[in-house]
Amino acid sequence: MYTKLSIPERLKDLRVVDKHLTLEQLAEQTGLSKSALGKYEADDYKDISPFAIATLMDMLQLEEAEYNLIKFPQRGVCLYKCGNERYLLEVHAPAYKEKLFGTAGGR
Secondary structure, eight states, rough: EEEEHHHHHHHHHHHIIIIIIOOOHHHHHHOOOOHHHHHHHHOOTTTHHHHHHHHHHTTTTOOOOHHHHHHOOOOTTTEHHHHTEEEEHHHHHHHHHHHHHHHHHTO
């Protein structure tokens, strides 16, 4: 089943699952306020500053391509995690299989 995480969900997933950090710990390590980080994870990320984006990318060890994949998801492209490594994958299916899958994106 295909599940697309929103930016706030992915940020929280990176913080909790990948880094095992609380909001307080991430705030302490990044210098960003706990309330701002909480807002970014609560779907209020529209006003996130370029400084905050760069700081979070650095702290969470996100490559620019990974951040862009989270921000602008694309059909056939995914971020795959194996242990501590993350891989950017492109999935190509033959035309006949694309017809079988349809265009609903797993919905």
